[in-house]
Amino acid sequence: xxxxxxxxKHLITATGQRVTLRCSPRSGDLSVYWYQQSLDQGxxxxxQYYNGxxxxxxxxxxxxxxxxxxxxxxxxxxxxxxxxxxxxYFCASSVGPATGELFFGEGSRLTVL
Amino acid sequence: xxSVTQMEGPVTLSEEAFLTINCTYTATGYPSLFWYVQYPGExxxxxxxxxxxDDKGSNKGFEATYRKETTSFHLEKGSVQVSDSAVYFCALxxxxxxxxxxxxxxKLNVKP
Numbered sequence: 467x468x469x470x471x472x473x474x475k476h477l478i479t480a481t482g483q484r485v486t487l488r489c490s491p492r493s494g495d496l497s498v499y500w501y502q503q504s505l506d507q508g509x510x511x512x513x514q515y516y517n518g519x520x521x522x523x524x525x526x527x528x529x530x531x532x533x534x535x536x537x538x539x540x541x542x543x544x545x546x547x548x549x550x551x552x553x554x555y556f557c558a559s560s561v562g563p564a565t566g567e568l569f570f571g572e573g574s575r576l577t578v579l
Numbered sequence: 580x581x582s583v584t585q586m587e588g589p590v591t592l593s594e595e596a597f598l599t600i601n602c603t604y605t606a607t608g609y610p611s612l613f614w615y616v617q618y619p620g621e622x623x624x625x626x627x628x629x630x631x632x633d634d635k636g637s638n639k640g641f642e643a644t645y646r647k648e649t650t651s652f653h654l655e656k657g658s659v660q661v662s663d664s665a666v667y668f669c670a671l672x673x674x675x676x677x678x679x680x681x682x683x684x685x686k687l688n689v690k691p
Contacts (some may be wrong), residue, residue: 499679499682522678567625570623
């Protein structure tokens, strides 16, 4: 158990809908990272937050947004969903920049029908 | 841009065989390099890391050496076990660990 909690574990929805994925980092970790894992594109870095502030952005679509709250949990919002958004979404946390180790949750599997 | 390329799988080996999974990288500046492992139904977990050139990371019998001259970080293990069956990801971090980039993953199957 990494200590990172992601909910929901599984989610099935329709095209055009909006979903929110939630991540609770390990106790004491200030950084949260979001990744998308799909069969054809591997593990894609989406975005990173540190203590409530966005620190780095990767290949995140404009239809997607995220935030980190004062209690350090984070949410990833996916809107206007398309079939291609079906993937496993991972959250990872670390104590902060310069530690070099990410702790991953078990992921949220999103299926868009 | 920054990226990681690793050999495609799946790799199928017999127990006690020697393992090599190739990983090369492209990065601006001086990245840190990692190997993560993902067991079925679980998230990724750190296997080993190296933060500067010529460093060797090692853990659970696995090792990898940070080779700046060849921009590589190949994963090796002298004798694999069935329990090593998993997907292995090479990764690099830049910008003081604010960005982590992962390779596409290599699935390892070890047969008894």
